[in-house]
Amino acid sequence: MSAVTAEHEHDEHHDHGPEKGLLRWIITTNHKDIGTLYLLFALAMFFVGGAMALVIRAELFEPGMQFVSPQFFNSMTTMHALVMVFGAVMPAFVGFANWQIPLMIGAPDMALPRMNNMSFWMLVGGILLLASTLFMEGGAPASGWTLYPPLVLQTGAALPFAIFAVHMLGISSIMGAINIIATIFNMRAPKMTLMKMPLFVWTWLITAFLLIAIMPVFAGAVTMLLTDRFFDTSFFNAAGGGDPVLYQHIFWFFGHPEVYVMILPTFGVASTIIPVFARKPLFGYSSMVYATAAIAFLSFIVWAHHMFTVGMPIAGELYFMYATMLIAIPTGVKIFNWTATMWQGSMTFETPMLFSIAFVVLFTLGGFTGLMMALAPVDFQYHDTYFIVAHFHYTLVPASIFILMAGGYFWLPKWTGNMYDEKLAKFHFWLSAISVNILFFPQHFLGLAGMPRRIPDYAVQFADWNMVSSIGAFIFGFSQLLFLYIVIKTIKGGTGEKVSDEVWEDAHKHGLEWTLPSPVPYHTFATPPEKIPTEHF
Amino acid sequence: MKTKQLFASLLLMAYGLGTAQADYTLNLMEGVTSISKDVYGLHMLVLWVCVFIGIVVFGAMFYSIYFHRKSRGYQASNFHESTKVEILWTIIPTVILILLAIPATKVMLEMDDVQDSEMTIKVTGWQWKWEYEYLDSGIRFFSSLDEASNKARQLNSGIDPRTVPNYLLNVDKPLVVPINTKIRFLFTAADVIHSWWVPDLGWKKDTIPGFINEAWTSVEKAGTYRGQCTELCGKDHGFMPIVVIAMEKADYAAWVAEQKSAAVEAASAAEKDWTQEDLIAQGEKVYANNCASCHMADGAGIAGTFPAVSNSPVVLGDMNAQVELMLNGKGMMPAFGQMLDPVDFAAVATFIRNGLGNAVGDSIQPAAIKSLQAAIPEVVYDDDDE
Ligand code: HEM
Numbered sequence: 038m039s040a041v042t043a044e045h046e047h048d049e050h051h052d053h054g055p056e057k058g059l060l061r062w063i064i065t066t067n068h069k070d071i072g073t074l075y076l077l078f079a080l081a082m083f084f085v086g087g088a089m090a091l092v093i094r095a096e097l098f099e100p101g102m103q104f105v106s107p108q109f110f111n112s113m114t115t116m117h118a119l120v121m122v123f124g125a126v127m128p129a130f131v132g133f134a135n136w137q138i139p140l141m142i143g144a145p146d147m148a149l150p151r152m153n154n155m156s157f158w159m160l161v162g163g164i165l166l167l168a169s170t171l172f173m174e175g176g177a178p179a180s181g182w183t184l185y186p187p188l189v190l191q192t193g194a195a196l197p198f199a200i201f202a203v204h205m206l207g208i209s210s211i212m213g214a215i216n217i218i219a220t221i222f223n224m225r226a227p228k229m230t231l232m233k234m235p236l237f238v239w240t241w242l243i244t245a246f247l248l249i250a251i252m253p254v255f256a257g258a259v260t261m262l263l264t265d266r267f268f269d270t271s272f273f274n275a276a277g278g279g280d281p282v283l284y285q286h287i288f289w290f291f292g293h294p295e296v297y298v299m300i301l302p303t304f305g306v307a308s309t310i311i312p313v314f315a316r317k318p319l320f321g322y323s324s325m326v327y328a329t330a331a332i333a334f335l336s337f338i339v340w341a342h343h344m345f346t347v348g349m350p351i352a353g354e355l356y357f358m359y360a361t362m363l364i365a366i367p368t369g370v371k372i373f374n375w376t377a378t379m380w381q382g383s384m385t386f387e388t389p390m391l392f393s394i395a396f397v398v399l400f401t402l403g404g405f406t407g408l409m410m411a412l413a414p415v416d417f418q419y420h421d422t423y424f425i426v427a428h429f430h431y432t433l434v435p436a437s438i439f440i441l442m443a444g445g446y447f448w449l450p451k452w453t454g455n456m457y458d459e460k461l462a463k464f465h466f467w468l469s470a471i472s473v474n475i476l477f478f479p480q481h482f483l484g485l486a487g488m489p490r491r492i493p494d495y496a497v498q499f500a501d502w503n504m505v506s507s508i509g510a511f512i513f514g515f516s517q518l519l520f521l522y523i524v525i526k527t528i529k530g531g532t533g534e535k536v537s538d539e540v541w542e543d544a545h546k547h548g549l550e551w552t553l554p555s556p557v558p559y560h561t562f563a564t565p566p567e568k569i570p571t572e573h574f
Numbered sequence: 575m576k577t578k579q580l581f582a583s584l585l586l587m588a589y590g591l592g593t594a595q596a597d598y599t600l601n602l603m604e605g606v607t608s609i610s611k612d613v614y615g616l617h618m619l620v621l622w623v624c625v626f627i628g629i630v631v632f633g634a635m636f637y638s639i640y641f642h643r644k645s646r647g648y649q650a651s652n653f654h655e656s657t658k659v660e661i662l663w664t665i666i667p668t669v670i671l672i673l674l675a676i677p678a679t680k681v682m683l684e685m686d687d688v689q690d691s692e693m694t695i696k697v698t699g700w701q702w703k704w705e706y707e708y709l710d711s712g713i714r715f716f717s718s719l720d721e722a723s724n725k726a727r728q729l730n731s732g733i734d735p736r737t738v739p740n741y742l743l744n745v746d747k748p749l750v751v752p753i754n755t756k757i758r759f760l761f762t763a764a765d766v767i768h769s770w771w772v773p774d775l776g777w778k779k780d781t782i783p784g785f786i787n788e789a790w791t792s793v794e795k796a797g798t799y800r801g802q803c804t805e806l807c808g809k810d811h812g813f814m815p816i817v818v819i820a821m822e823k824a825d826y827a828a829w830v831a832e833q834k835s836a837a838v839e840a841a842s843a844a845e846k847d848w849t850q851e852d853l854i855a856q857g858e859k860v861y862a863n864n865c866a867s868c869h870m871a872d873g874a875g876i877a878g879t880f881p882a883v884s885n886s887p888v889v890l891g892d893m894n895a896q897v898e899l900m901l902n903g904k905g906m907m908p909a910f911g912q913m914l915d916p917v918d919f920a921a922v923a924t925f926i927r928n929g930l931g932n933a934v935g936d937s938i939q940p941a942a943i944k945s946l947q948a949a950i951p952e953v954v955y956d957d958d959d960e
């Protein structure tokens with residue numbers, strides 16, 4: 038009896054620790070726990086999506102069909118993309134947001150902690166539902182992640198389940214976004230004015246608005262697919278007066294901002310890490326904020342550059358070409374600013390910095406191919422070839438994924454209080470950075486030479502570069518097991534060396550989180566901090 | 575430094591691998607039309623612009639990485655803004671973009687101009703073949719993956735693709751066009767969206783069910799040009815190549831005459847009575863080219879997706895019901911009514927009832943099919959450009 042009362046009293050008291058056992062992770066409303074859940078789930082999905090990619094690359098290792106049927110191959114390309122986008126990259130950034138936004142703005146938790154829990158478990162449900170389509174009659178969706186009708190309507194039993202999975206993932210994202218916006222607008226420490234927020238917080242704020250704007254559009258598009266298939270509507274069916282291209286317009290109105298959902302937080306993390314290791318403030322803080330906002334705005338008015346070949350009127354082709362070219366300007370500003378941040382710094386090259394530099398360089402390559410594809414008449418050649426595959430993988434793997442790794446190495450010591458194994462981590466970096474180029478660079482050649490994307494087999498003149506690419510893929514894929522090992526080892530105690538509060542030299546000048554003890558206590562900033570770092574001004 | 579060496583040797587290795595196979599390329603092809611050459615020029619221009627910007631930006635970055643490092647004792651300076659440079663590096667890219675947009679707009683306008691074309695070819699995408707219709711001369715035929723590639727591309731076929739000439743880039747019946755003639759193409763599709771791409775012509779265009787797209791070309795050099803479907807269109811998306819043979823005008827005229835007399839011959843073949851044996855023999859080939867990709871060579875189908883033909887209740891049942899299904903299609907089964915000529919249609923309809931483990935015993939004559947086909951209404955399209 039007395040024990041119960043004691044427990045109860047303890048509960049009333051504010052700084053109780055986490056719930057014991059498994060239940061802690063199911064019912065938790067703590068932003069750090071939920072952040073951890075998101076990150077671990079994303080890491081698991083990164084390996085699931087990666088395994089699918091290796092199925093694809095194994096089949097493409099040599100000309101001829103060796104391992105899978107063409108239909109299953111198409112399911113793999115579709116599921117790989119959906120799992121990576123909705124299961125790995127987006128949740129990983131939400132994980133960072135959960136952990137870092139309250140720490141960076143001096144808030145005790147997220148504004149809507151119960152909704153936070155719910156959005157995580159909706160995500161798990163959505164992804165499980167999506168994965169279950171692999172075992173359904175007729176197989177998983179095989180129409181590409183873009184789900185174009187009429188092809189997608191030929192999906193077997195999986196179609197309604199895949200659509201419902203998209204709905205769940207959308208609701209989860211929207212709840213996450215609302216939470217982030219509410220937190221940033223309401224819970225900042227008194228002195229943390231908007232233009233003093235770390236760039237990571239800024240980029241997430243803008244991303245959250247993007248998410249709220251676009252997820253309902255995607256949900257609407259797939260619902261129209263659902264009614265076309267089951268309720269005799271003809272939104273996308275020409276025989277009934279509809280238009281298959283309408284779907285593409287709606288999809289890309291979602292899809293283009295969606296790619297920025299994956300890159301804007303990437304920009305934020307890079308802008309956080311580079312100044313710390315350059316021992317210099319970020320160059321052009323306010324232009325970084327404006328450039329992010331400009332990119333977000335432009336992302337809504339360029340969607341049809343994914344559709345140059347559908348037969349738009351000439352005015353449409355030209356408009357979307359000019360608008361797309363414009364994106365290069367704010368993107369360029371970002372790249373120049375990062376370079377200027379490094380310029381005359383006093384740089385050291387710990388693993389987070391290595392990944393960040395690789396990000397700047399390789400993302401720029403992806404931006405170059407983006408500019409090339411923006412020229413509509415040339416895109417008539419590039420479109421739907423491996424050149425496109427190379428472009429968006431450069432913007433996603435050595436960009437978003439590398440920055441996720443960078444952020445992991447950067448903050449893990451803060452979160453756990455343990456240092457990761459720097460030697461192993463550097464080895465992981467070099468393996469990844471080299472193999473990612475062996476994997477994706479040859480795909481530029483393949484596309485230019487005429488290899489279409491989404492094909493399970495190819496003409497023999499494409500054999501050599503496909504083999505090189507597949508070799509790169511296997512090295513890259515297995516190198517990531519090293520990351521898993523390093524993360525687990527760090528959580529379990531790392532090198533044994535306890536890290537200081539600021540972890541990285543003078544990091545306290547760059548962010549509030551580095552003023553907290555390491556490991557970060559379960560509850561932080563119960564009272565808002567008095568002083569905030571002003572280094573980036 | 576070591577890692578750089580490793581990278582260099584890997585590149586060299588890749589290069590070595592590459593040269594073993596002579597006819598691969600690294601870059602876009604220049605092509606054989608004025609448009610494709612303009613597109614190539616634009617591609618090289620923007621590529622060099624990117625290389626130049628890359629040298630400047632990466633140069634500055636690597637200079638800084640090398641010299642401004644703590645291990646060399648470099649002291650960090652503390653600057654963090656400069657309105658002047660920021661304006662500069664907004665304006666310079668803007669100017670570069672405008673300089674790129676001007677030639678791009680020119681090529682775009684040129685591509686769009688289908689006026690004054692001398693002939694028109696309608697291209698229809700089907701799962702998974704192309705239909706070509708010469709609107710001026712009435713020639714019409716289907717073009718699908720050639721048999722040698724088709725055999726080799728089966729899962730674990732045991733055939734080395736390297737032994738198949740033009741593996742996956744060869745068709746049974748290529749598109750033939752005259753050179754130095756402005757040809758207008760009309761594109762549409764019968765089932766899902768496809769995209770028609772021959773890199774040497776300089777563009778691709780989507781074929782969309784219910785809509786018509788336009789494009790034009792004028793080939794400057796006689797030769798054989800190959801391409802592929804580039805819009806994911808289902809399981810055999812990778813197996814619907816395009817072959818264009820461009821001929822001197824005189825050769826082309828001879829080809830047209832030949833096609834016309836072959837059409838007359840085919841029409842008379844449809845009139846005569848066929849023996850069951852002849853139908854079955856012909857039907858076996860038709861089955862292999864048109865049906866086996868889904869219903870499998872032995873007629874067993876793929877459980878859950880494509881029903882078996884062997885022992886199928888439809889095949890074992892009424893002939894008329896079976897023919898009706900083949901004519902009009904159902905779900906993923908394409909409508910073969912316009913795809914096969916009466917002889918091939920009757921032949922394959924007869925073959926599946928008397929082969930693949932079935933033994934119904936009856937047959938149907940091409941003449942009967944011909945009158946059924948005559949009753950199929952022409953498809954009407956919206957035109958989305960005008
Ligand atoms: C300078 C900036 C960029 C420009 C100008 C640009 C331009 C383009 C264009 C024109 C296409 C369509 C090409 C085609 O399908 O023919 C495209 C495709 C794509 N881009 Fe970008 N892009 C840029 C940056 C990015 C970024 C930052 C990301 C992601 C983080 C990204 C991800 C993608 C993806 C995923 C696709 C292909 C989608 C699909 O068809 O499945 N791009 N880009």
Ligand SMILES: [Cu+2]
Nearest residue numbers: 293340342343
């Ligand atoms: Cu886009």
Ligand SMILES: [Cu+2]
Nearest residue numbers: 768803807811
């Ligand atoms: Cu196709």
